[in-house]
Amino acid sequence: MAHTFEDLVELEQSAEAAHAQYLAGTTDxxxxxxxxxxxxxxxxxxxxxxxxxEGKVRYEVEMAVKKAVRHPESSEG
Incomplete structure (x- = not known):
């Protein structure tokens, strides 16, 4: 299944949210x-x-998504 850049951003946001939950010390x-x-x-x-x-380098895709999630102000425009 081909994923759009927006799909990747949503998946990374979910991973970041899950990480925050883990760090928050949930009950389980x-x-x-x-x-x-x-x-x-x-x-x-x-x-x-x-x-x-897309014929792109995976690492570059990952870094672009992480930048969009962690620094949305610098990826606008």
Missing amino acids: PDAARQAWIDAAAAFQQAATEHAEA
């Missing part, structure tokens, strides 16, 4: 950790598929 840290791992893995898989479909 094992479940929170697994949710984070699963969300991060979903993002990585989608980034790989997107890069292959």
Whole structure:
């Protein structure tokens, strides 16, 4: 399944949110950790598929998405 850049941003945002939940020390840290791992893995898989479909370098796709998620003000315009 080909993913759009926007799909990748949403997946990375989910991974970041799961990571924050884990760091917040939820009542079930094992479940929170697994949710984070699963969300991060979903993002990585989608980034790989997107890069292959677009003929791009996977690392560059990943970095562009992470920049858009972590620094949205610098990716506007």
